[in-house]
Amino acid sequence: MHAAISDLARRLRDCDRLVLFTGAGVSAESGIPTFRDAQTGLWARYSPEQLASPEGFRADPRTVWAWYAWRREKCLAAAPNPAHLAIAELQRRLPGVTLITQNVDGLHQRAGSEAPLELHGNLHRLKCFRCGADGGDWPETLDPLPRCVCGGLLRPAVVWFGESLPGEVLARASEAGLQAGLFFSIGTSSLVYPAADLPFQAKRRGAFVVEINPQPTPLSRHADLCLHGAAGGVLPRLLAALE
Ligand SMILES: [Zn+2]
Incomplete structure (x- = not known):
């Protein structure tokens, strides 16, 4: 994994439009x-x-x-975990980062991320x-x-069962995905549509798609790079490689 992380750090330095897309796995690492x-x-x-x-x-x-x-x-x-903190740090260090989350717990904001696009709302x-x-x-x-x-x-x-995702948030997320040079799918099963389509849309527009998840998902064989592991382990290593 070391070579893959070094290569990814180089891509991050060269990228001016990065999308970080997170799901339940990131919250699960905080015990939620x-x-x-x-x-x-x-x-x-x-x-x-x-x-x-x-x-x-x-x-x-x-x-x-x-x-x-x-x-x-x-x-x-619960408290933000190393994945939340690394994501907030990537947003501070790199230009043009959009954070899209399916989580409703507010942990990204508590880790210091500003205005994530919350596809499923916020329970607070x-x-x-x-x-x-x-x-x-x-x-x-x-x-x-x-x-x-x-x-x-x-x-x-x-957002409840039987309800649509908030239209404006989904439109902004979709737009960010289409313009992304690099798209990270982090801790998401890639099963719940329409959110699960975002990395596929980005891929079709030419983004380099990276999946970080402990288990393979339907996205895995389409992603350009799969890092199998917990986001709280992988992302801090990536941040260190950016130094
Ligand atoms: Zn009213």
Whole structure:
């Protein structure tokens, strides 16, 4: 892997448009379980749709809020890991870096990354279930459940099952991918569309696509380089090779 890392560091130095695209694997290294892995104990008796869909929220908003309050506690108790920190450092050192994430935990921002494109939203922010208006930060209490000025219930500002990704964020992510000289897919299973298509789009436009993931994924055989390992191990080595 040493030669591959040195070669990649050289490509990074020569690249003026870099996209870093992250998924659940990066958060998992901070101890944050994936949605399905988090559905243990008392949550195991619910379907994913009961906890994270418009229908589920309409039927039982209090249970959905309780689920996200629990998820949010896990995120607040976790800390950014070496992958998050290396990504923030790459953004500081290199020009033209766009960070796109599928994670909703806010750990990239806590590591110092500014304004990542959050394809699946952010569970620390709220929006109105009725009118869609921004609902600010979490309330002090969930009793009563928080409401918008329009009277509608507020909800966590994440993308639920059956919902589309936020159009403007997806458009900006797609544009960054199409212009990328180098595209890193980091800690993502490359299974959930349309996000999973971003590296393929970049590849078709001529980007050099790098996959960093412990296991092979559907992207692996299309990527120009696969580094099989944890992002928290690979990215700091890459950063060191940039020196
Ligand atoms: Zn509203």
